[in-house]
Amino acid sequence: MHAQVNGTQMAYTDEGAGRTLLLVHGFPLNRQVWSPQVAAFRRDFRVIAPDLRGLGESWGTADPVAMDRYAEDLQALMTHLNAGPVILAGHSMGGYVALAFAKAFPQSLAGLVLVATKAGSDSPEAAAARRASAERVWAEGSSVVVDAMAAKMLSPGNSDPAMAAEVRGFMTASGPEGIIAALLGMAGRPDAGAWLGQIQVPTLVLAGADDAIMAPAEAVALAGGIPGAQLKVIPKAGHLVAFEQAEVFNAALGSWLQYERAGASNGPDQPRCC
Ligand code: MLT
Numbered sequence: 001m002h003a004q005v006n007g008t009q010m011a012y013t014d015e016g017a018g019r020t021l022l023l024v025h026g027f028p029l030n031r032q033v034w035s036p037q038v039a040a041f042r043r044d045f046r047v048i049a050p051d052l053r054g055l056g057e058s059w060g061t062a063d064p065v066a067m068d069r070y071a072e073d074l075q076a077l078m079t080h081l082n083a084g085p086v087i088l089a090g091h092s093m094g095g096y097v098a099l100a101f102a103k104a105f106p107q108s109l110a111g112l113v114l115v116a117t118k119a120g121s122d123s124p125e126a127a128a129a130r131r132a133s134a135e136r137v138w139a140e141g142s143s144v145v146v147d148a149m150a151a152k153m154l155s156p157g158n159s160d161p162a163m164a165a166e167v168r169g170f171m172t173a174s175g176p177e178g179i180i181a182a183l184l185g186m187a188g189r190p191d192a193g194a195w196l197g198q199i200q201v202p203t204l205v206l207a208g209a210d211d212a213i214m215a216p217a218e219a220v221a222l223a224g225g226i227p228g229a230q231l232k233v234i235p236k237a238g239h240l241v242a243f244e245q246a247e248v249f250n251a252a253l254g255s256w257l258q259y260e261r262a263g264a265s266n267g268p269d270q271p272r273c274c
Pocket of ligand 1: 004023026027028091092093094184
């Protein structure tokens with residue numbers, strides 16, 4: 001499905017009925033990466049998974065897209081679809097977007113699931129490396145990024161060539177403009193760390209124990225900064241934890257969703273769920 005929102009055309013999946021679970025993919029991926037979660041949670045939720053501006057099948061240009069802008073797109077899409085307040089799950093760059101959404105649209109947020117992500121901004125060196133990558137993508141094409149990331153998406157012990165090929169396919173579906181826009185947007189993103197303590201919705205932080213892109217220590221720090229946040233580190237999982245260990249991931253998310261539904265709110269006295 002496609003919708004014209006916020007000056008772009010967004011592609012999205014919208015399945016099931018009930019409370020809205022909004023799934024936001026990372027870089028340079030698309031909504032297909034959430035297919036095991038759409039299949040599992042559409043039984044009990046309205047599951048919406050968009051392609052972010054310029055990635056997958058959504059339109060975009062090579063102009064930098066700030067995390068705030070992606071968040072505004074999500075809010076516009078939810079308004080268009082008459083959906084929400086949402087339980088928002090964001091993976092990696094999708095987590096940066098989820099934090100921007102939580103800050104800008106707290107009234108639209110019922111819960112937060114932060115997957116293989118962090119609150120911090122890029123160091124000057126990391127930002128410079130992203131800008132250099134953007135220039136290389138402009139000159140040489142998306143394969144520069146796809147080749148660099150493909151090897152790090154799954155855990156080192158994963159020897160499933162079909163899964164690796166599927167993951168590569170998710171990345172090659174994104175065009176160079178959207179990849180450049182996202183690289184430049186991530187390079188300029190602010191540090192969300194000081195603001196984490198203001199998050200008031202129930203929050204779950206999930207990480208892959210073998211993530212070569214986002215160290216599990218980032219998840220520990222993130223969960224530590226959000227009042228009452230739950231933390232789960234999933235074994236034998238790399239950066240794409242929700243796809244690589246879908247069953248274990250879905251069980252953790254499912255039990256947290258039940259706990260969250262029972263009326264959990266953040267705070268030091270709240271029971272731990274997972
Ligand atoms: C992602 O998976 O979205 C990216 O690796 C995030 C990043 O590069 O910071």
